[in-house]
Amino acid sequence: MxxxxxxxxxxxxxxxxxxxxxxxxxxxxxxxxxxxxxxxxxxxxxxxxxxxxxxxxxxxxxxxxxxxxxxxxxxxxxxxxxxxxxxxxxxxxxxxxxxxxxxxxxxxxxxxxxxxxxxxxxxxxxxxxxxxxxxxxxxxxxxxxTIPITDSQRIRVTMPEGPYVVGQHVPVTVEWWSQAGSVDRLYNQRARLPLLERDDAFDFSVPAAKTTHAAIVIGDTEYPADVSRRREGGKQWIVRSFTTTMIPMQPGTYEIEPPELFVDEVTSFRRDFFGNRIPMKARKLRAVGKPRTIVVSELPREGRPRSFAGAVGQGFTLEVRADRSVVQVGDPIRLTLTLRGDGTVESAALPPLAGEDALPPEHFRVPEGEIPGVFADGAKTFETTVRVLDESVHEIPPIAFSWYNPESRQYETTRSRPIALSVRPAQVVSAADVVTAKPATEEEQGPAAAKQPPATKQAPPGGAAPVAAAKRFTLTGADLSIETDRSRLTQPGRRWAADPRLPIV
The missing domain is CATH 2.60.40 (Immunoglobulin-like)
Incomplete structure (x- = not known):
């Protein structure tokens, strides 16, 4: 309307x-x-x-x-x-x-x-x-x-000096300055920030809510603002400000038009029946900021470590926890990896977990593909399952995580703490490992067992020899883990290795 x-x-x-x-x-x-x-x-x-x-x-x-x-x-x-x-x-x-x-x-x-x-x-x-x-x-x-430009109002957009890199978190502060004596005469404030309109090149986070009732209106959006008093140029100013985060998405050079502020300043009032001031006449005023050139570069390829997966920022840490520390070869180990830092934590991914600066593939089996994570409370958590392939393994080694620091303009790496493991060799089930159950006595079986006739041998049709009654057996205490290492399966001394009836495929 x-x-x-x-x-x-x-x-x-x-x-x-x-x-x-x-x-x-x-x-x-x-x-x-x-x-x-x-x-x-x-x-x-x-x-x-x-x-x-x-x-x-x-x-x-x-x-x-x-x-x-x-x-x-x-x-x-x-x-x-x-x-x-x-x-x-x-x-x-x-x-x-x-x-x-x-x-x-x-x-x-x-x-x-x-x-x-x-x-x-x-x-x-x-x-x-x-x-x-x-x-x-x-x-x-x-x-x-054209609305005339006034010197009683100012609009400023401040941000760290560039150039920036793709994925960097850049704080952007928007400030609206008003001379202290003009604040109560201002109405219908609205600003235009061409930088926020460049959604083809930049992504912007939503500023945190403020406890004050002040706001800066940009387009159709109200941004909650902090309010402070400052002195500059021999004058007192009321400053409303908020900070958002700009994330460059594509490399390039972007010419950004200056921000503008539009406001109505009341020039005359009248009093209503209750003595309240009612605006009668107003004039439109405009304040113009400075244009800006933003340069966004790609992440450097030189010196990029294998443990880099696209994170940009600083102060990252990686914590790794295991759900067990005593295992047999082939047992699953559930790992929980928690990533924290000042930067692109929410969109961060893990580097490959198998290989250099991670889990050696000759000692660990790691799932293929990207591991999904969940972001909450400023940290991103990943969960995966690995298996130990060798009983000589005594720890989960440190896992490296690298990121690009736009301040130092170089790649940096952190490593998780090692986790001690006790690995026992896997036990293989053979015919000799089958444990037969001890026949129960009549006392253990109870009164109902006494009424049952004893097992007898029955002669099959055709006059063949009688067949003995089947014995009961269980796998009490048997280890059913599966060995996948072919060299271990064919190792001399294994009783099945020399059996020609058991081919190794």
Whole structure:
């Protein structure tokens, strides 16, 4: 909806089934049997950098599915869809004694257009579609003027000196400075930061919530801000500020336009019945910051360690824990790896766990593929299972993790602490390892066993020799771990190694 009644609806353009109708003032849309769309714009004057609120009202469509709105981008400006408000009404008419019931669906699209620079812009047309149904508004021309620059307001964007590297966490602080004596006369503050609009090259984190009620409005977003007092140039200033994190996603050189601040300063007030000050007249003011060139480089390939997996930052640590320290060869060991640091922890991945500066493949079996992790409370946790292949192993060796430090401009490495292991050789089950159960006595079997006849030998058909009754047996205490090392399976001294009936494949 339009911001205030003072911004009168100065432009009303409708396209119905017939020709275009251009009407000044707030006039209802032309009646039409088919779908129609009507465009309204807030009254001028219009200024560069200040959003112009728009409404597109569509009627004559079905309630479901919801009609969609389409529009072409405007060179040098931005159109934003802010909200959609559908509504349906039913009414009854009596015509020639007949009762006719009808329903109408009305959809209102709230939009805004922001001209970036002074000049003329053609906005629209806007198209509303639903299946084969369509309605189109006319376009209109906007002439945007220039708001005078004031020295009582400032906007600053500060960040560490570059160049930066892909994936680096760069703190960006936005500050709005107001002279102490002007704060209570300021209304409708809104800023434009071209840097935050470059989502094709940078990603930005959401600033942490503040306990104060102050905010800096950028576009349609309110950023909670801290408030402080500072003295500069012999004047007292009220400074609102917040800090976000910029993460470059692609290398390149980016020319960033200066930030702008727009604000209404009240020049006269009146008192209401209760003595409160009511703004009567205001003037628009503008503050302009400095442009910036941002250079983003790729991570250097020279000196990149094998234990580097893309992390950027500083002060990383890797903690490794095992769920057991006494095992047999081939037993699974559950490892929990916890990564912490100041940098890209949430998006960090582990380097390969098998190989140099990790688990030797001749001593450990490690799952293939990337190990997923879970980020919580500033740390990322990974879990995986490894197996020891050799009884000579006495520890889980230190595992290396490397990252690129953009301050020192070099790769750095940390290592986890080793974990002591006691590894016993695996036991192989053979026929001789099968343990038969000791027959139970009649006392152990209980009274029911006394009633059962003893096992007897039964003669099979054809007069063959009788077959002895089957013996019971169990695998009490047997170790069922599987040996996979072929050299150990064929090692001399194994009783099955010389048996030609047991081929080794």
């Amino acid at each position: 339009l911001a205030s009644a003072a911004a009168a609806l100065a432009l009303n353009i409708a396209l119905a089934a017939g020709p275009l109708a251009l009407v000044l003032g707030s006039v209802p849309a032309l009646a039409a049997e088919g779908p129609s769309a009507e465009l309204r714009a807030a009254g001028g004057p219009y200024y560069a950098g200040v959003p112009i609120e728009l409404e597109v009202t569509a009627t004559g469509f079905e309630a479901d599915p919801q009609p969609e709105i389409h529009y072409d981008p405007v060179p040098g400006g931005r159109i934003e869809l802010r909200g959609v408000s559908p509504s349906s009404t039913s009414f009854m008419q009596i015509i020639n004694g007949r009762i006719i019931r009808r329903s109408e669906t009305r959809v209102v699209y709230s939009l805004s257009f922001t001209p970036n620079r002074p000049g003329k812009y053609r906005v629209g047309p806007f198209r509303v579609t639903q299946g084969s149904k369509q309605a189109t508004t006319a376009s209109f021309v906007v002439t945007a003027g």
